[in-house]
Every structure is written in C-alpha cells, then in structure tokens.
Amino acid sequence: MSNYQNYTVVKLLVRLEVMGFDPSLYLRLIANMSQDAKNAYFPNILFMHVIKLGKILRDRTLLNIAPLRKLIELNLNFGNTTRATEIWKLCYKYDSQFAYQNIGLFKRLFLECDKQRKTSLLNEYFPRDLYRHDDLFDLILAFYGQNPQDPQKLSVFEKLAGTISPPISRSLLSSMLQSFLAQGRMKEVELLTKAIIKSQGGLTSSDTDAIVKQLLSKSDFTKAVSLLFQTHISVSKKGLVRIVQYILDKESEGSVPVIDPNNALLEQLQKYVPESDTAIPSAETHNLQQVSLKYNSVLNYAVSELAKLKNDPTRGNFTVIAGRYLTEKYGSGVGRKLFMNRTRQRALGFTFDFAKFGLPKAFVPILKIDETNQATLLQSILQQAQREKDATSIKWCIAELQKSGFLLEDILKDHFESI
Structure with missing residues (x-):
C-alpha cells in the first residue's frame, strides 16, 4: 500500500x-x-x-x-x-x-x-x-556478566554461569570471555582466549572488540592498536571503530592518545599519514589538536582499514560516531549538514568537507546513512539541539524522525519527558 x-x-x-x-x-x-x-x-x-x-x-x-x-x-x-x-x-x-x-x-x-x-x-x-533457551542463553549471560558495577546483575550472572556444563558452544565461550574481561578476571580471560584460538574460527570481531575495550579502559592505547594492526579486518573491524571513538572522545577532552614512541609500530603507522596540503585549517579557526587529527597516524590507519568494508553494518556504526563527534563539538547545525549531505545533497554532487573540521578526508567514503542508523544519528543531533536550545534544529529533527516512522508521542517520551 x-x-x-x-x-x-x-x-x-x-x-x-x-x-x-x-x-x-x-x-x-x-x-x-x-x-x-x-x-x-x-x-x-x-x-x-x-x-x-x-x-x-x-x-x-x-x-x-x-x-x-x-x-x-x-x-x-x-x-x-x-x-x-x-x-x-x-x-x-x-x-x-x-x-x-x-x-x-x-x-x-x-x-x-x-x-x-x-x-x-x-x-x-x-x-x-526462557533464560536458558539455546538461542538466548549466551546473550543474556553476556548482558548480566558485563555489568560488574551492578551487584544484582553480577549475582544473576554467577547463578547462570553455575548452570553451564559441557559441551560449551562457541558463542557461549565468547559471552564468557566478554563477561570476564568486563569483570577484570584476567586469569579466566587467558584460559578462555587460548581455548577460543584453538577452536575453529578463532576470535570473532566481538571478542576482539571486548579485548580492545578492556585495554582502553586501562589506557593501554599502544597495546590495543598493536592487536588490531596484526588482525584481519573481518576480525578487527569493531575494535577499529572503538579506537576511532576513543581518539575522538579523548580529543574532545583535550588530549589525543599517542603510540609509545619506543614502539616499532609507530614507524609502521607513518605510511598511513597523508601528505600535507593546503586544506589544513588555519590556527585562527581550529586549534593544533584539531588539525593533528587529520594527520593522526592511528586514525588514518583505522579509516583506511574500514574503507575495505563494503556492505557492512560497521560502517553505519562508524558514521554514528563521526556524526556524534561533529555534532557535539561543533553544534547541531553541523550535524544537520552532515545528515543532509549524505541523504540528499550527495546526489547533487556535494561533499561534506571533513578537512574543514580537522578530520581525514578518508572519512568520506566510509560514511553510510540508511534506515539502520539514521534514527540514532538524528537522536544525537536532537539531544545536542536541546542542549543548545536551538529551536530550528529541534523542529527539523522531530520532522525527520517522523519521516522515519516515529510517532510524536515516542519522540516526546524519549527526549522531552524529563523537561
């Protein structure tokens, strides 16, 4: 119809x-x-x-x-x-x-x-x-296991884990690994990692992402990047997106993470740094840290790897992270321009200028906005517009969400109920 x-x-x-x-x-x-x-x-x-x-x-x-x-x-x-x-x-x-x-x-x-x-x-x-249902158990176990700060959830995890008996499925091994990483139980992590590597298929992209998350939580940036550098894109993709998010978050806080200068990886990453050009923003517009992101070797390495992905949902996740960074740092208006560029103006030949915001041009081909991530991106823009009290952006976001099928009452419930 x-x-x-x-x-x-x-x-x-x-x-x-x-x-x-x-x-x-x-x-x-x-x-x-x-x-x-x-x-x-x-x-x-x-x-x-x-x-x-x-x-x-x-x-x-x-x-x-x-x-x-x-x-x-x-x-x-x-x-x-x-x-x-x-x-x-x-x-x-x-x-x-x-x-x-x-x-x-x-x-x-x-x-x-x-x-x-x-x-x-x-x-x-x-x-x-139904918690113990074969199609759900590993998922529910991981949810409770990755909330160690919540005693009630951790208690449920321990009870569920106590019911596990051989043979243990491959997906359940991953759920246990991700849970123990979140809980900092490194002895169990080591044993599980060895078991997973020996199993058919080895580590999954979710396993690798969980390891990267744990390393970054301890500020072990060099080790996290080293792990991904040695891993095929099919396994490293989620971890690479997490690395991009980590760099952008840290930059917003005022300190871009760097590779240990004594690590051999630093030299290997230099080949990913683009040559200088006239598109570098002036110091009057952007500070040196923002400019440095365009030439950040790890960021450029990550996006060059992610560019290898074609029709992969990881690209949608990357787009949300990039869009949220630009929106929160430069305002809801910039978020709107990015969204419209990728959904409308792109067809007319317009390209969003990432260099203007001190980011690598290589971001452009990776961006992907479709029905799977546009609502998340719009909600990020709406939240920033609310912080700015930008009525124009708020109305625009509500209209776009309604075009995506959201009822006004759902939008109000999610974003305006506490106001």
Whole structure:
C-alpha cells in the first residue's frame, strides 16, 4: 500500500471508529501496511488507535498472529526501539505465551535496545524460564556478566554461569570471555582466549572488540592498536571503530592518545599519514589538536582499514560516531549538514568537507546513512539541539524522525519527558 492509501485508510477508521469491525480486520490492515513499507508511521498510528479502542487486546488469541510480529520487526528496521518495545510489552502483558512463540524476535529486540530497556524487558516482560533457551542463553549471560558495577546483575550472572556444563558452544565461550574481561578476571580471560584460538574460527570481531575495550579502559592505547594492526579486518573491524571513538572522545577532552614512541609500530603507522596540503585549517579557526587529527597516524590507519568494508553494518556504526563527534563539538547545525549531505545533497554532487573540521578526508567514503542508523544519528543531533536550545534544529529533527516512522508521542517520551 502507498503512503497515500495508508493515510486514507487510517483517516477513515479514526473518523468512523467502527466498533463493529472484526478485530482481525485491523490486523490484516496493519499487515498490508507493513508490506514493503518505507517506514512504520501509518501502521503504528493504526495499531495505537485500535489499542485505545480495545479491539485487539480483548481477544488474547489474536496476539499470536503474524501482523504484530511484523510491526515490531518493521519498527526495528527503522531504529524505533521505543515503539517496538512498547508493542512487545503490550503483547506480553496480555498473553505471556507471546514470548514463548517469538524467541527470535525477542533476541533481535534485546540486541537493539539500550541497557535500560534490556533490564526492563528481562525483569518484567520475559519469562525467566526462557533464560536458558539455546538461542538466548549466551546473550543474556553476556548482558548480566558485563555489568560488574551492578551487584544484582553480577549475582544473576554467577547463578547462570553455575548452570553451564559441557559441551560449551562457541558463542557461549565468547559471552564468557566478554563477561570476564568486563569483570577484570584476567586469569579466566587467558584460559578462555587460548581455548577460543584453538577452536575453529578463532576470535570473532566481538571478542576482539571486548579485548580492545578492556585495554582502553586501562589506557593501554599502544597495546590495543598493536592487536588490531596484526588482525584481519573481518576480525578487527569493531575494535577499529572503538579506537576511532576513543581518539575522538579523548580529543574532545583535550588530549589525543599517542603510540609509545619506543614502539616499532609507530614507524609502521607513518605510511598511513597523508601528505600535507593546503586544506589544513588555519590556527585562527581550529586549534593544533584539531588539525593533528587529520594527520593522526592511528586514525588514518583505522579509516583506511574500514574503507575495505563494503556492505557492512560497521560502517553505519562508524558514521554514528563521526556524526556524534561533529555534532557535539561543533553544534547541531553541523550535524544537520552532515545528515543532509549524505541523504540528499550527495546526489547533487556535494561533499561534506571533513578537512574543514580537522578530520581525514578518508572519512568520506566510509560514511553510510540508511534506515539502520539514521534514527540514532538524528537522536544525537536532537539531544545536542536541546542542549543548545536551538529551536530550528529541534523542529527539523522531530520532522525527520517522523519521516522515519516515529510517532510524536515516542519522540516526546524519549527526549522531552524529563523537561
């Protein structure tokens, strides 16, 4: 169905509020609207309307049919974890069997939610007897295990870990490794790393990222970069994005991390430094640290490696990090320009000038904004616009999020509820 058809159907139903319709009709309409949809806006409006009318939740058997699963998936496709989570909660509240029949969907929802929503889902909207399900156990174990600062979560981790018995799956080894790294249990980390390296496939990109995260938490920048330098891009990609984020975060704090001058790696990295050109920003506009990022050997090495990736979600994560850095450092207006450049002006031949902001030109080909990350990027711009009290950027962000399928009530709940 086209947006025009969706709009017409929703308007008619909202105006008429036909109480005599079979509830399954509404679900079929939601399913039709969700097919090949460019966003979840109209299906969300229709779903919330019929929920308010009490048409679906009166009959619990209707909760298990495909349209509601499809609507959750559709919202996740466009980064709307708020609405996806709310639909899951409604379904689970009225029939807990919904969770048992949609384990794969819960796994995806859980992976894409922030920590606060993960905790809420596990505590209130998911059966504890499913924690041990083969498709979920490693995921849930890692969540509880990587929160060592929370005694309650750590206690749950210990209880879950105590139920593990051979044979141990490869994915479970990774979950345990990531948990022990977060907890600083290095003896266990060493044993697990050896076991993983001996296993078929070796370390995954998530394993490597967890190791890099632990090294950076101890400010061991040189060791983290050395590890990635010796690793194939398929395994190092997540760690490289973390390195980029670390450099940008530290630069924002006023101190760019550097490689140990006595380490041989320093010389090897020099080949990644671009030659000087006239595009260097003047000292009047940008300070020396900002200028240095353009010629930072580690940053240029990281982006040259990431450029090898084609259709990989890591590029989307990189784009969010770069966009957040520019937005928070230079203002929401710059974030808007980056977003519009990559989604609209790019087709007209305009290129976002990273050199103007002291960053490598090599950032440009890696950037990727699509339905998987545009909501996250827009929310970062919106948060900065709120800090700046920039009404123009706030209105623009809200409009763009609505184009992506977000309901106004979801935007207000996420970003304005505490104001």
